[in-house]
Amino acid sequence: MNLDLEPARELMAADGIELxxxxxxxxxxxxxxxxxxxxxAECVLPPEMLEPVILDLLRTSHPTLAGVRIIDPIQP
Amino acid sequence: MTQIYLPDSAPGLEMAxxxxxxxxxxxxxxxxxxxxxxNAGVVMTRAAETLAARAGAEVSLVTKKGPQGLSANAAVPxxxxxxxxxxxxxxxxxxxxxxxxxxxAYSVQDAIELERAGIPAVVVTTTMFxxxxxxxxxxxxLAGTRRLVLPHPLGGTDTPTLHEWADAATDQLISxxxxxx
Numbered sequence: 238m239n240l241d242l243e244p245a246r247e248l249m250a251a252d253g254i255e256l257x258x259x260x261x262x263x264x265x266x267x268x269x270x271x272x273x274x275x276x277x278a279e280c281v282l283p284p285e286m287l288e289p290v291i292l293d294l295l296r297t298s299h300p301t302l303a304g305v306r307i308i309d310p311i312q313p
Numbered sequence: 314m315t316q317i318y319l320p321d322s323a324p325g326l327e328m329a330x331x332x333x334x335x336x337x338x339x340x341x342x343x344x345x346x347x348x349x350x351x352n353a354g355v356v357m358t359r360a361a362e363t364l365a366a367r368a369g370a371e372v373s374l375v376t377k378k379g380p381q382g383l384s385a386n387a388a389v390p391x392x393x394x395x396x397x398x399x400x401x402x403x404x405x406x407x408x409x410x411x412x413x414x415x416x417x418a419y420s421v422q423d424a425i426e427l428e429r430a431g432i433p434a435v436v437v438t439t440t441m442f443x444x445x446x447x448x449x450x451x452x453x454x455l456a457g458t459r460r461l462v463l464p465h466p467l468g469g470t471d472t473p474t475l476h477e478w479a480d481a482a483t484d485q486l487i488s489x490x491x492x493x494x
Contacts, residue, residue, distance in 0.1 A: 244444075251441045251465070252414045279388040280413035282445070287414065290448040 240266060241298035245291045252280045256291075264303040266295060284309045329455040331493045332431045335404070338364070338490060342373035344403035346395070346434075348420060349377055349385030351468030352475055353410035357437055359479035360461075361407050364486050374402045378423065387416035391423045400430055405490055409437030410467050417445045425455045434458075435489050439465035459489040 242258055245268075249256045253274030259267040268291070272278070282290070284307040292305045335341060343361045347354040354375065361372045376382035376398065378391040391399075399406055406427050411417035420436050427434035436458055438446040443462050450458040463478050464470075488494065 248441065248444060277413060279386070280415055282414035282418055286418055286449065286452075289452055290445050293448045294444060 239298055240295060240302070242268075242295070244294045244297070248290075248294065252282075253277065254281055259308065264301055265306055266299075266302060266304070267306045267308065269308040326452075326454050329425050329429050329453075331455070331457060331459070332428045332433045334433055334491050334493050336491065338368035338370045338405070338487065341368070341370040341404040342402065343370050344374040344376065344399050344406045345372070346391060346399065346406055346408040346423060347375065347377050347385060348387040348409065348416050349379075350387050350410045350412055350416055352470060352472075353412075353437070353467060355472060356463065356467055356475040356479050357407045357409060359476050360437070360482055360486060363480050363483050367483050368487060370405075374398065387413065388419060390419055390426070396426065396430075399427065400432065403432065406432055406434040407437060407461075407486070408434055411436050411438035411446050412442050412465065412467050414442075414445060417442045418449050421446055421449045421458055422453055424458050425450075425453055428455060428458070433490050433493075435461050435486060437461045437463060439463050439467060441465035457493060459493060461485060461489060 246256045254270050255273045257269045259269050288305045288307055296302050343365055345357045345361050358375055365372050377385035378395055379385045380392040382395055408423050409420050411420040424434040424436045446460055450456050461482055
């Protein structure tokens with residue numbers, strides 16, 4: 238697997254969020270996000286808006302990626 | 314074998330188009346829609362003033378996006394009364410700053426709503442958040458939103474530098490408003 242998380246991690250870091258790879262399942266990348274700087278809690282996009290953005294970024298290194306699922310610690 | 318198709322499905326995305334771009338900005342009224350992010354008002358107001366001086370336009374309104382333009386939460390759409398005021402008092406809008414995740418989403422959404430209503434609107438974003446602005450523009454139904462990309466970050470950057478960035482963006486703003494790109 239050649240999944241370069243760096244562009245997505247850099248983008249999320251700007252909102253104080255750390256993005257971590259959890260697993261790949263059926264070409265869907267499961268990622269976890271955690272808050273490292275809560276200065277602007279409302280700045281972070283909800284997962285349903287964030288997932289297509291991250292997918293676009295990750296597809297540059299992994300064109301066959303079918304989807305992204307983000308595990309948000311804030312939401313159940 | 315008979316195949317039966319269900320005629321119901323989730324509603325599709327409502328696509329939007331850019332408002333008609335004016336051939337010239339002379340005499341146009343430019344508004345600034347400020348979401349309250351640090352330095353958003355500073356850089357956008359300067360950009361509007363420089364653009365107006367250059368193009369023979371005027372800055373007719375600078376407003377925050379909350380009710381009555383008195384406050385701003387960057388993570389919500391613009392208030393209805395602010396939209397009505399923009400429609401009544403401006404011909405062009407500069408909105409932003411799209412320099413965090415949620416404020417990019419709602420700045421893009423505001424710009425699309427203005428474009429749908431016939432007002433050309435430029436979203437001011439930064440190099441860091443351009444990917445979000447690009448993807449969400451497409452996801453919200455208008456891939457070709459007018460986007461001005463400034464260096465990142467706006468917050469924490471000194472005013473003379475922000476003014477330099479705003480002044481340097483004038484040619485691009487003219488192009489965005491008159492051609493859409």
